[in-house]
Amino acid sequence: MTAAVMRELDRQTIEVIGIPDLVLMENAGRGAADFIQDQHEDLKMPSVIIFCGKGNNGGDGLVIARELGNRGWKVVVILLFPNDQLSVSARKQYDILKHLTENDPDLEISITEIADSARIWELQPADVCVDAILGTGATGADLPPLLFSAVEWMNASPSATYSIDIPTGLNSDTGHVANTCVDADVTIALGAMKQGFFVNEGPLHVGDLHVVDIGIPFRLMNQTRVGLNDAEDVRDFFPARNRIMHKYQAGHVVILAGSVGMHGAAVLAARAVLKTGAGIVTILTSPGAYPAVASLVTDALVYPVEWSSAAFENPVIAERIAKADVIVIGPGLGREPDTIQFIREFIAEIEVPVVLDADGLFAVSESLDFLSRVPAPLILTPHAGELCRLLGIDKDVLLADPVGVVREAAGKLDHILVLKGPHTLIALPDGYVIINPTGNSGLATAGSGDVLSGMVAGLIAQGSYPEDAAADAVYLHGLAADLAVSETTEYGLTASMLVEFIPIAIQELLSE
Structure with missing residues (x-):
């Protein structure tokens, strides 16, 4: 799907059908966490570092953090924007995660805001890295220095890297990349695969593909004019x-x-x-x-x-x-x-x-x-x-x-x-x-x-x-x-x- 089609499906699901956007976000984050958990069942003490942007893609990352933390993972959340700049839904997920960690000291979940590119390179790798920085709403413009450093750190890390919905730096419609792009081992598409996965440079960056059902009604999904040959x-x-x-x-x-x-x-x-x-x-x-x-x-x-x-x-x-x-x-x-x-x-x-x-x-x-x-x-x-x-x-x-x-x-x-x-x-x-x-x-x-x-x-x-x-x-x-x-x-x-x-x-x- 194109970004415009996906936005319209989201809008109809929320405004016409009446499913709140927070429910869609919960479905997305839980589905992604389930998949990540299944891929790493052999790890005794699994750890994950999650890079979160300020939009709803970052909110998905915060749900993943909560879900994996509740399952015994050591979770490090890196917020690349101040928490007061988060979207309404992402801020709600941030507040939930903060309250959870404050009320359950046994959970190994930390949240750190980083504004300096140099601090990115001080981070220690985890078993898994999650890219929840930019989603389909990104314009394809070159990434600013902080986001550029986060992407380059992920690409240099030995961790298994999962991009949520689309690798940061990839245009979800054209498959063109900005000044850098996450080289995902797996891209977890939310709702549907995106057109940019399959055209131009997209195939070089998305890795393996997995789709998570986020709850958009089948009737709406079936209206799209692009399909996957399966x-x-x-x-x-x-x-x-x-x-x-x-x-x-x-x-x-x-x-x-x-x-x-x-x-x-x-x-x-x-x-x-x-x-x-x-x-x-x-x-x-x-x-x-x-x-x-x-x-x-x-x-x-x-x-x-x-x-x-x-x-x-x-x-x-x-x-x-x-x-x-x-x-x-x-x-x-x-x-x-x-x-x-x-x-x-x-x-x-x-x-x-x-x-x-x-x-x-x-x-x-x-x-x-x-x-x-x-x-x-x-x-x-x-x-x-x-x-x-x-x-x-x-x-x-x-x-x-x-x-x-x-x-x-x-x-x-x-x-x-x-x-x-x-x-x-x-x-x-x-x-x-x-x-x-x-x-x-x-x-x-x-x-x-x-x-x-x-x-x-x-x-x-x-x-x-x-x-x-x-x-x-x-x-x-x-x-x-x-x-x-x-x-x-x-x-x-x-x-x-x-x-x-x-x-x-x-x-x-x-x-x-």
């Missing part, structure tokens, strides 16, 4: 198989791909289609690439084609196209003028779903009006550079608000847009955006995008709706990479290896 949803919409189905029921994918020197793209896309479960694959490739493609993909039908409208006067090729359930256009296809003209003419006439990637995207770049008039469902799978070329925008515009850009583009195009990246985004024409959590840096290798195109097509061929196929394929693509690196590391992963882990990823998904 295993349960992927499993629910994955195409089913049965014992008596035949190859035509598993679907026919036609791939227009490959050129001289780029035959591998066609090979990878075709192998991915087959490994994902489609029944028949036809590859139409350039004459120069034909010998290599035909020899490397023995499970597919392969035909050489000169890219012009006359190509489909060949009755064999016309028949293959006519029988296609889905078509992939672009991997390694080339950028010759005749090829570009052919792609545009072909897309304008086709009626079955089309996965458009690589050179297919180049052929229609800066052609939003043309794409919006294409009758067939399109699934566009650009990386950041390809999307910027397609939309005619600078990369800085995309990086400033990737979710917003893909949402607007998918709406204008009236097609599905898959922005490949560290956390791939799937934008649907109705404005809904899905953020994918699987995958790793091993996917930063040539050919991984060709594999994804084949996987999307393979699922559509088996009966998945295009939007479900896009989300499912992206999830499995990342999961296959996550499983593969356990054997080959992120340094050694290749697209060919990735293909071999597709069935393993499907098995992992369906066996849960």
